[in-house]
Amino acid sequence: MSKIALVTGASRGIGRAIALSLGNEYTVIVNYSGSKDKAEAVVHEIIDNGGQAEAYQCHVQNFDDVKAMIRHITDTHGSIDLVVNNAGVNRDNLLMRMKESEWDQVIDVNLKGTFNVIQNVTRPMIKQKGGRIINISSIVGSLGNAGQTNYVASKAGVDGITKSVARELAPKGITVNAVAPGFIKSDMTDELSEDIKAQMLSQIPLNFFGASKNVSETVKFLASDAADYITGQTIHVNGGMYMG
Numbered sequence: 001m002s003k004i005a006l007v008t009g010a011s012r013g014i015g016r017a018i019a020l021s022l023g024n025e026y027t028v029i030v031n032y033s034g035s036k037d038k039a040e041a042v043v044h045e046i047i048d049n050g051g052q053a054e055a056y057q058c059h060v061q062n063f064d065d066v067k068a069m070i071r072h073i074t075d076t077h078g079s080i081d082l083v084v085n086n087a088g089v090n091r092d093n094l095l096m097r098m099k100e101s102e103w104d105q106v107i108d109v110n111l112k113g114t115f116n117v118i119q120n121v122t123r124p125m126i127k128q129k130g131g132r133i134i135n136i137s138s139i140v141g142s143l144g145n146a147g148q149t150n151y152v153a154s155k156a157g158v159d160g161i162t163k164s165v166a167r168e169l170a171p172k173g174i175t176v177n178a179v180a181p182g183f184i185k186s187d188m189t190d191e192l193s194e195d196i197k198a199q200m201l202s203q204i205p206l207n208f209f210g211a212s213k214n215v216s217e218t219v220k221f222l223a224s225d226a227a228d229y230i231t232g233q234t235i236h237v238n239g240g241m242y243m244g
Contacts, residue, residue, distance in 0.1 A: 002027040002052060004077045005223075006069075008060050008117060009087030011038040013186060014136065017212035018084055021220050023051030026082060029073055030055045033087065060087045060113030063120075070120040079128050082223050083121050085114045085158075086136040095149045103150045110154035111161075118165055122174075130173040132223050135162050136215075137180040139238045155180075159234050166232030175231040177222050182238025185209040205240030 005026035010019040011034070019028050023046035030053055032039035039055040046053040058069040073080050088110045091102035114135055125131030140148055141155030159178055166176035183200055192200070201207055214237050221227055222235070236242055
């Protein structure tokens with residue numbers, strides 16, 4: 001029987017890259033909140049490459065929805081071997097101008113969503129005597145960033161959850177780690193002016209933007225047997241911009 005991996009926020013960007021990278025080794029549950037078409041496209045690409053996948057809509061900030069999703073996965077597939085908590089949003093604003101709704105939405109999706117998924121997968125993973133949980137954090141959780149107080153707080157919280165849950169679940173054979181990307185090439189970075197790109201690159205010792213593959217391959221390593229002695233760590237993928 002194929003191992004089962006859940007990737008939240010997997011319809012685009014880094015989540016999509018992670019789902020595709022896992023497609024040859026896992027049956028991938030492609031979680032999405034909005035675009036069914038984009039999620040189904042990821043599913044079809046995995047299947048076209050010889051893998052197995054299915055899409056599942058769920059808003060991770062809703063505890064009951066997450067509970068139903070995990071129950072569906074375990075009832076349908078019998079196990080859940082790997083979870084990648086990637087779903088996230090940003091609502092950037094200076095602190096003095098930030099609306100309460102902008103704070104709440106980012107914390108609810110990025111931080112509470114991570115908690116909701118971890119709490120609901122813990123019991124089935126303990127029952128099956130093992131599993132991997134990988135949380136997608138961010139370089140700004142360590143560095144801070146002006147205009148992103150809500151996002152920074154959520155990602156620093158993800159790093160903290162990672163350490164605490166790793167200590168709780170290690171005796172059960174479950175590892176918990178985080179991957180913190182730096183500047184990753186995307187549609188957003190492509191639209192930046194050359195001056196802004198140059199300013200961003202000046203902060204990166206390796207002097208180039210990362211790619212989604214750099215993150216997805218790190219996730220794949222942490223999910224592999226080669227990483228069975230690694231837990232409670234935040235792995236930074238940032239070209240040397242932050243060296244913790």
